[in-house]
Amino acid sequence: MVGGKQSVEAADSQTESVQQPVDGMATGRAGNTVPEPRVTSMFDSIAPVYDRMNTIMTAGMDGRWRRAAVRAANLAGGGVALDVACGTGKLTADLAAAVGPSGRVVGVDLSAGMLEEARRVYGNLSGVEFVLGNALALPAENGTFDAATIAFGLRNLASFEDGLREMARIVRSGGRVVCLELSVPRPRFLGTIYRGLFRVTAPVAGTVFRRRAAYTYLPKSLEGFPAAEEIAATMRNAGLTDVWFKRFALGAVALHVGTVR
Ligand SMILES: C[S@@+](CC[C@H](N)C(=O)[O-])C[C@H]1O[C@@H](n2cnc3c(N)ncnc32)[C@H](O)[C@@H]1O
Numbered sequence: 488m489v490g491g492k493q494s495v496e497a498a499d500s501q502t503e504s505v506q507q508p509v510d511g512m513a514t515g516r517a518g519n520t521v522p523e524p525r526v527t528s529m530f531d532s533i534a535p536v537y538d539r540m541n542t543i544m545t546a547g548m549d550g551r552w553r554r555a556a557v558r559a560a561n562l563a564g565g566g567v568a569l570d571v572a573c574g575t576g577k578l579t580a581d582l583a584a585a586v587g588p589s590g591r592v593v594g595v596d597l598s599a600g601m602l603e604e605a606r607r608v609y610g611n612l613s614g615v616e617f618v619l620g621n622a623l624a625l626p627a628e629n630g631t632f633d634a635a636t637i638a639f640g641l642r643n644l645a646s647f648e649d650g651l652r653e654m655a656r657i658v659r660s661g662g663r664v665v666c667l668e669l670s671v672p673r674p675r676f677l678g679t680i681y682r683g684l685f686r687v688t689a690p691v692a693g694t695v696f697r698r699r700a701a702y703t704y705l706p707k708s709l710e711g712f713p714a715a716e717e718i719a720a721t722m723r724n725a726g727l728t729d730v731w732f733k734r735f736a737l738g739a740v741a742l743h744v745g746t747v748r
Pocket residue numbers: 523526527530541571572573574575576577578595596597598601620621622623637638639640643644645
């Protein structure tokens with residue numbers, strides 16, 4: 488079974504635990520400054536090519552990162568999970584495999600276009616449901632899920648802390664909130680090179696797929712995005728405990744995990 492206790496502990500051993508705010512921490516943006524309707528229509532427009540572009544831009548590594556997110560969610564067979572900003576549903580489907588046929592996974596997204604793709608590919612999976620909704624006002628009761636996940640979605644939200652608090656709200660005590668997101672590599676010179684490369688490659692990839700305008704948004708959404716340590720502190724501010732994170736791809740991607748009190 489994916490997501491067993493042992494695999495989570497193995498992941499924990501390579502992680503950075505953030506129990507206290509980091510002194511002298513650089514301060515990133517508190518949220519996305521691009522208006523929600525623009526973000527939504529941008530994702531509507533790239534929905535048909537999103538998965539192919541993602542595979543190209545991550546050199547196929549995104550599957551491995553999503554599997555790590557599923558393990559971190561610590562789900563058991565028969566569990567219930569909510570995948571926020573589910574997009575085309577890849578993580579939702581991986582979560583469904585972890586909870587098995589007796590479990591239930593709900594994918595929520597604001598883009599009807601992305602949800603259409605998700606339903607086209609994964610609509611027949613048992614126990615999986617895709618729902619139109621906003622990460623900042625999730626269509627779920629308090630404490631009703633074993634875990635909430637968000638993959639490459641947090642940096643699109645108008646408030647990162649509000650998004651994380653909303654995820655914590657719908658998860659039961661002891662359950663996990665998991666965030667997989669782009670980050671900026673350390674040391675600083677690597678971060679500068681990475682941002683420069685992303686600024687060039689994303690629009691080029693966008694041009695190939697005839698979605699250039701949309702793919703200039705992606706590097707912009709990373710500019711000013713908080714460092715991994717800051718996201719961890721934001722999770723604690725959102726009420727989560729036992730916060731830890733793990734970096735992938737030289738820090739270009741970070742997996743953050745917190746537990747609901
Ligand atoms: C980069 S995609 C990630 C999709 C998917 N989670 C993945 O791992 O590939 C970001 C997703 O966030 C969604 N999104 C952006 N703002 C949102 C919001 N306020 N509420 C829900 N979904 C949102 C977009 O529609 C888009 O599908």
